[in-house]
Amino acid sequence: MREIILNGEWEVKGFWPWVPLKGTSMEIGSELMGVTEWLPASVPGGVHKDLHAAGWIDHPYRDMNSLNCEWVENRWWVYKTVFQVPDEPGKKIELVCKGLDYEAIVMLDGQTLGEHANMFAPAAFDVTEALRGRQTAELRIVLRHSPDEMGQIGKTSETFTQKSRFNYKWDFSTRLVHIGLWDEVSLRVHEPFSFEAIGLFTDADEKGGRIAIEASICRKRPDHASEAEKQECGAADSGGEYGTCELEARILSPSGEVVTTLRQPFKQKSCSLAVDIPQPLLWFPNGYGEQPLYTVRLRLSDGDKVLDEQTHRTGIRRLEYRRNEGAPDDSLPYTFVVNGVPIYIRGANLTPLDHLYGNVQDEKYVWMAEAAARANMNMLRVWGGGLIEKEILYESCDRLGLLVWQEFIQSSSGIDNEPSKKPEFLKRLTETAEHALRTKRNHVSLAVWSGGNELMSEPDRPSTFADPNLAMLRELVAEHDPGRLFLPTSASGPVQYITREKGVSHDVHGHWKYEGNPAHYSLYGEADHLFHSEFGVDGVSSPRTLRKYLSEPHLKPVSMRDDPVWRHHGEWWDTYDRDTEMFGEFRDLSEFSRASQWMQAEGLRFILEANRRRQFKNSGSLVWQLNEPWPNASCTNLIDYGLEPKMAYYWTKNAFAPNHAALHYRTLDYSVGETFEGEVFFFHGSERSLFIVHTELLDTNGAVLASWKHQAAKSRANVTESGPLRFEVPDTADDLFYVRLRAEDTEAKIDTAQADNLYVFSVRRLHPYRSALGSAGAKLDAEALGEWQEIARNPNDQQSETDLPTLRRSYRIVNTGTTVALHVHPQEMTEAYRLLADDAYFSLFPGEEKIVTVDCAALIPDVFGAKNDQAQADAPRSPNPRVAFVHFGDPDR
Structure with missing residues (x-):
């Protein structure tokens, strides 16, 4: 089988409903010209990008412009292209549309091939006869207006499509409904037989490794084949229905050497074979080992004739559940x-990378997966209100050791959350599930399937397999991917939300806000859930991102109650009252953003450390959310839309570090002379080593008021309660005091940089962190250690073409001031690069220093091509990044 991607010149034009099928007026006979002219179109892509490029709409992500774009989803859109017909006489040629979003009529040279309504299952049409004798052909795809589906608020039981629902309006997105061809359109030229489905399943035990291959083939005879073609496609009847078709599997080691080659004839539609790999290189999740990938080359042949070929990469590992x-x-x-x-x-929830998911570059998928891996994560949950994602995401997870929790496309709706039983919906859901199962099961990173997001048959009670919808999905998983766990929904209960009630929480969601001081600490510190598959804390985006998408009048600290633009960019995630309660009033946007991000990071860190203290009574945490699909002013994401990692990203990275010291405490504010009561914990990685945790009590000037040592010998669950921490709360000049944990590996085998931790407390009841806003005594000196060096960003990726050069440089940072420099982090000042550091948002007391390594790569524009404001866009691009280090008390930069 040969695939030809139709990536030539495409055009798109908008019409009123039904007009493309009528063409001319019934009354006066004139042409119905349409809403727009023919415009250059991006395929894969979406209409909004093309309209913006042609000047028909303003940038939808700025201020409230998206409200002026809602007409787009209510028009019909026609895509057209002219392509060269492959010269393949006697072969079956299929037109395959991988991502029709949503209801489509597909036409070839004016003749209707068929209709399709499912953005996650491809549409395939036999065009062999229609293309016979032609050199070129015109393809038109008519997209009806988007269906009237529900956003976050509605009735799940009334859902009737398999269209991504988040862009009908969700708490982290606006209403901007994608319409377009969101994946490739191609011609597939088939020999008499082709692969229909491939299943790759790996396992390992003490005897070695194993790659099991299941292959099914189908006869690819043209629908209107001649007698000669029928005879050719039938192969030799004497050889049986499948003739002399044979499967060849060639296995290559991670370094490229041929391990073995096996062959198996097809005596029926399917055949299977198993390849034993002695002494295999085993695949482990990130942080537990390496991710070697074996190459599997599959060939379907008939004698000396090759009929079809596929190449996959997989890892060898045993996957079990307890x-x-x-x-x-x-x-x-x-x-x-x-x-x-x-x-x-240790992971996060992944939302779609953009409202206009058809226009997301592969490079953004690669970078987002790498950012997750660099944050010490080992799982991503692909959320059921979004997408069955493109292959590049799963390939990246294979390479980086990120397990995948994949949900089918169903989600809660607030008014009712019961899975839909509509026959039309179940039909579409089956199509989606079967296609997803047949493709994603071949990824070693895939670890678990879920029926959907927050499906509930009654309030606060997740649906079970007693629901016919979920029972149907369980049967499909058992048929196509029987070795993997299938959960009915997330959370899977028996209660939906985290609760103070004991003994009822297994897999739970919530909450998504900082619960207040001290309520936050008692709730999460005393919880007993088994798994935490969704929870978060909100925080304001970086000023740099806000300046790109909010106009000047809105670039100030404000409550969403008082500014409709802020409300439009994240209504649910108003942190103004929370943050002013902790800090008092803010002088500018930068101060507000930094304070808000501090509270987000503080709240998340405590949840992550509280969950991890109970390892493996609690078996994991998935933060809501890693990313966001549009620029929120505030949200629960770790990385904002401008690809600026927030403080919470780096504090999550440290909380997820293999070796990490943590403090269990009950509140952020105390009275002078009160006894501080806490416990010191140490989380161990896979190494067998003895750690000492040095605990210090400090003031803002860096004076050590008291110190302790706690031994952290490795325990069975890799968690050590090193000992209690008790002291009399001091009276300090600015009302702040600090507890710092610093880990020492007694055998000097392990870098303990991410094991350290600093906690900030106050003796003020009103605005406890107010004094931190005035830390003017800190002064940072940054010295570059050498020049920028170009590195390969992803050494595990042997085949990717999306990895662009990344520049790396190290800096020595010294606090030469008289007070603590809180939350020190690098900023790239040209705004032409995105940046990830090996550490950020750490604190330095007077005289202390730290070496930080930063990686910079070219900024990825948003889908409309915008990088920043027009003045910056017109400025010459810097040949190299320019990095500055700032701290919490620095003025707005």
């Missing part, structure tokens, strides 16, 4: 075990 330690008998298995090693899940 109940948590001490879990009730009726609980589901939430502990993932890879190669016999229990994996504590």
Whole structure:
């Protein structure tokens, strides 16, 4: 089979509904010209990008411009292209549309091939006869207006499409409904037989590794074949229905050497074979080992004639599931075990990367997956209100060791959350599920399927397999991917939301706000859930991102109650009252953003450390959310739309570090002379080593008021409670005091940089962190250690063409001032690069220094091509990044 991507010149034009099928007026006979002219079109892509490029709409992500774009989803759109017909006489040629979004009529040279309504299942049409004798042909795809589906608020039971719902309006997105060809359009030229489906399944035990291959083929005879073509496609009847078709599997090691080649004849539609790999290189999740990938080259042949070929990359590993330690008998298995090693899940939820998901560059997928891996994550949950994502995401997860939790396309709706039973919906859901199962099962990173997001048959009670919808999906998973866990929904119960009630929480969601001081600490510090698959804390985006998408009048600290533009960019995530309660009033946007991000990071860190203290009674945490699909003024994301990692990203990275010291405390504010009560914990990585945790009590000037040592010997669950921490709360000049934990590996084998931790407390009841806003005594000196060096960003990726050069440089940062420099982090000042550091938002007391390594790569524009404001866009691009280090008390930069 040969695939020809139709990536030539495309055009798109908008019409009123039904006009493309009528063409001329019934009354006066004149041409119905349409809403727009024919415009250059991006395929894969979406209409909004093309309209913006042609000047028909303003940038939808700025201020409230998206409200002026809602007409787009209510028009019909016609895509057209002219392509060269492949010269393949006697072969079956299919037109395949991988991503029709949403209801489409497909026409070839004016003749209707068929209709399709599912953006996650491809549409395929036999065009062999229609193309016979032609050199060129015109393809037109008519997209009806977007269906009237529901956003976040509605009735799940009334859902009737398999269209991504988040861009009908969700708490982290506006209403901007994608319409277009969001994936490739191609011609597939088939020999008499082609692969229909491939299944790759790997396993390992003490005897070695194994790659099992299941292949099914189908006869690719043209629908209107001649007698000669029928005879050719039938192969030799004497050889059976499938003639002398044979499967050849060639396995290459991660370094490229041929391990073995096996062959198996097709005696029926399907055949299978298993390849034993002695002494295999095992694939582990990120942080637990390496991710070697074997290449599997599959060839379908008939004698000396090659009929079809496919190449896959997979890892060898054993994947198992266990109940948590001490879990009730009726609980589901939430502990993932890879190669016999229990994996504590440290991950995040992934939303679609953009409202206009058809226009997302592969490079953005690669970068987002790398950012997750660099944050010590080992799992991404692909959320059920979004997408069955493009292959590049799963390939990246394979390379980086990120396990994938994949949900089918269903989500809660608020008014009712019961899975839809509509026959039309179940038909479409089946199409989506079967296609997803047949393609995603071949990725070693895929670890679990879920029926959808927050499906509930009654309030606060997740749906179970008793629901016919979910029972149907369970049967499909059992048929196509029987070795993987299938959860009915996320959360999977028996209660939906985290609660103070004991004994009822297995897999739970919530909450998504800082719960207040001290309520936040008692709720999460005393929780007993088995798994935490969604929770978050909100924080304001970086000023740099806000300046790109909000106009000047809105670039100030404000409550969303008082500014409709801020409300339009994140209504649910108003942190103004929370942050002014902690800090008092803010002087400018930068101060507000930094304070808000501090509270987000503080709240998330405590949840992550509280969950991890109970490893493996609690088996993992998935932060809501890693990213966002449009520029919110405030949100629960770790990385904002401008690809600026927030403080919470780096504090999450540290909380997820293999070796990490943590403090359990009950509140942020105390009275002078009160006894501080806490406990010191140490989380161990896979190394067998003895750690000492040095605990210090400091004031803002860096004076050590008291110190302790706690030993952290490795325990069975890789968590050590090193000892209690008790002291009398001091009276300091600015009302702030600090507890710092610093880890020392007694055998000097492990870099403990991410093991350190600093906690900030106050003796003020009103605005406890107010004094931190005035830390003017800190002064940073940054010295570059050498020149920028070009590096390969992803050494595990042997085949990717999306990895652009990344520049790396190290800096020595010294606090030469008289007070603590809080939350020191690098900023790239030219705004032409995106930046990831090995550490950021750390604090330096007077005289202290730290070496930080930063990686910079060219900024990825948003889907409309905008990088920043017009003045910056017109400025000459800097040949190299320019990095500055700032701290919490610095003026707005």
